[in-house]
Amino acid sequence: MAKHLLIIYHSKTGKNGRMAESVNKGACHPDVDIEVRLLRAAEAGVEDLLWADGILFGTPENFGYMSGALKDFFDRTFYEVEGQVDGKPYSMFVGAGNDGRGALAAIRKICIGYNFREVQDPVLIAGDLKDSDLDRCEELGLAMAAGIDAGVF
Numbered sequence: 001m002a003k004h005l006l007i008i009y010h011s012k013t014g015k016n017g018r019m020a021e022s023v024n025k026g027a028c029h030p031d032v033d034i035e036v037r038l039l040r041a042a043e044a045g046v047e048d049l050l051w052a053d054g055i056l057f058g059t060p061e062n063f064g065y066m067s068g069a070l071k072d073f074f075d076r077t078f079y080e081v082e083g084q085v086d087g088k089p090y091s092m093f094v095g096a097g098n099d100g101r102g103a104l105a106a107i108r109k110i111c112i113g114y115n116f117r118e119v120q121d122p123v124l125i126a127g128d129l130k131d132s133d134l135d136r137c138e139e140l141g142l143a144m145a146a147g148i149d150a151g152v153f
């Protein structure tokens with residue numbers, strides 16, 4: 001039976017949306033047998049986290065932190081899934097204006113609370129999005145999907 005990859009992201013002006021589409025494209029590679037859910041953070045909830053065998057979080061950096069929408073997702077789900085998601089592998093992608101490190105650090109800290117395991121280096125794009133950046137997003141999606149499918153994470 002195919003395993004499950006959840007991609008949760010927020011985007012206000014479209015950059016992280018384009019990144020998420022590329023991550024999704026990589027994850028849906030025909031050689032990988034995995035079911036993928038691509039959801040905006042505001043639409044995702046407890047059932048999605050319980051369903052997932054691995055998770056990719058995507059967000060802009062706002063005021064040195066993750067977007068409020070992604071933080072809200074964490075706030076809405078933490079107690080409900082506590083103890084049921086231990087060890088799930090995750091990684092991140094952040095499309096920021098000129099930094100992005102605050103968003104990555106904030107997600108990492110929260111993921112320690114969930115007992116998730118970071119299994120891939122994040123993709124951090126500060127500034128304009130280039131085709132090569134979208135290629136990196138695609139590679140991240142493929143690497144997560146292939147790793148989960150193969151059971152290496």
Ligand SMILES: Cc1cc2nc3c(=O)[nH]c(=O)nc-3n(C[C@H](O)[C@H](O)[C@H](O)COP(=O)(O)O)c2cc1C
Pocket residue numbers: 010011012013014015016017059060061062063064065095096097098099100126
């Ligand atoms: C309210 C607000 C705060 C922001 N704060 C930061 C910040 O602290 N660091 C940074 O690198 N970019 C910051 N930015 C820029 C966004 O991260 C950047 O424009 C990002 O690409 C937006 O992603 P999106 O197009 O997916 O919405 C901020 C943007 C807004 C609207």
